[in-house]
Amino acid sequence: MEGTRAHLDSLRMTKRSPRIADIADIAALAAFLASDAAAGLTGTWVNVIAGMFPS
Numbered sequence: 001m002e003g004t005r006a007h008l009d010s011l012r013m014t015k016r017s018p019r020i021a022d023i024a025d026i027a028a029l030a031a032f033l034a035s036d037a038a039a040g041l042t043g044t045w046v047n048v049i050a051g052m053f054p055s
Contacts, residue, residue: 004053029046 033041033046
């Protein structure tokens with residue numbers, strides 16, 4: 001249990017990237033997902049985390 005808790009704590013999004021996502025980033029993702037290039041992506045989540053990353 002402690003190992004699992006430590007692992008989950010390590011995945012928390014607590015640090016900010018110097019670059020923050022903007023609307024153009026979201027639009028580019030939407031365009032990619034609507035394209036044939038994304039045909040291999042099925043049954044997955046794409047997180048938009050606005051510049052956050054695991055600590």
